[in-house]
Amino acid sequence: MSRAVILGAAAAAIAVASGASGWYLTYQGRQQLAIATPAAADTAAAPIYYRDPDGKPFYSLTPKKAPDGRDYVAVPAGADISFEPKAAPEPAATAEGPRKIKYYRNPMGLPDTSPVPKKDSMGMDYIAVYEGDDSDDGSVKLTPGKIQRTGVKSETASPRVIRTVIRAPGTIQLDERRISVIAMRAESFVQRVADVTTGTFVRKGQRLMEIYSSAVASAAAEYITTMMSPTTGRVEQYGRGSRQRLKNLDVPDAVIAGIEQTRTVPLSVEWSAPRDGIVLERNAIDGMRAQPGDVLFRVADTSVVWAMVDVAERDLGLVAVGQKVAVKARSFPGREFAGTIAVIYPQINRDTRTARVRVELANADLVLLPDMYVDAEINVGRSDAVLAVPESAVLDTGTRQSVLVDKGRGRFEPREVKIGQRGDGYIEVRDGLADGEPVVVAANFLIDAESNLKAALKGLATGGQP
Incomplete structure (x- = not known):
């Protein structure tokens, strides 16, 4: 091997291994390698070095892989070895023509943009944002791979009967309207109490106790005297008053009817249950003296x-x-x-x-x-069907509610809605959504975060463009 070839290879090795300049060979190395190339082309077919597959100024003397897994490109002897930095590849052309880059955004998602290619503090390239990817309708576009990784799922808005419980x-x-109290309205004596205790169920008219009251006996005697009077006018004038006096003393109707039939003053009066129900309270005791207002029984239906x-x-x-x-x-x-x-x-x-x-x-x-x-x-639900979506589809900030409408082909549109009743895992949508529109029901928080970031970046980019 000639001395020129050895010098050229050494110069290339020194230039690639250089930590300071790293990306470029020295002028002397380029000259020596250029001299050595024609001679080596006849004796060696193996590559003399490997370069980055994207044309970036990164080189290696041995086979190597790029960060995305692609192999470095082998450069054989005699190839065009230009060590000047290569321009970034042009964006792929579409049916409408070549795509244009609007701006570059921070690779870590920070609110920082640049009108020209740039690197962040960690050496990472800013990400290009092309026209069409940054639409003006507020939507966000995701790649199929990202949709699959994040688990995005959609469901169609449709009419449903929402059962809200x-x-x-x-x-x-x-029921306080179905409680009766048995109390004396005049001084009385309890002669005998029936076999009734607290908690006993009684029927209306069932005997509860026997009492003696001088006031009741006096009113009964007066009523009998009035009825037996030979003067018809006197009976109508005073008879009604005597009978009403018995009613005012709360004498049962059955006792008054017996007085009218027998025309005798009863020695004791039977007090009966005023309604069907349970005895809630029994204070009556054989032989006791009851003052006006004393509650002897309380019965509830x-x-x-x-x-x-x-x-x-x-x-x-x-x-x-x-x-x-x-x-x-x-x-x-x-x-x-x-x-x-x-x-x-x-x-x-x-x-x-x-x-x-x-x-x-x-x-x-x-x-x-x-x-x-x-x-x-x-x-409290309605019986008719209303337009509804799953509860997971609604993003509620407290001041507004929104959903992410799946527009297809990886594009999602945030849309504000007005909601109604909830139930059975669904929410009524009263405005902002049409029947049949698909909405995101899973991973919508991630898409919403991407949409908010996109809006912030767009605002910064618009303000930073000349």
């Missing part, structure tokens, strides 16, 4: 009860009087009791931020007991 806890309470339900403040606007409610008692799993909202109390609990709602329930078999815990389900 409000669930709230509550307790069973007595439990065939209809109330479910006092606590509805969250945020759901109060969906609740209305007359809505159907399904109530489930924790004591009877699997069983439902049908009810109707009767009253929405006009007050909010400041501690729990709930409103009290009264639900009337039929309790024919009397299994629902006062203070029993229940769970209510209020169906």
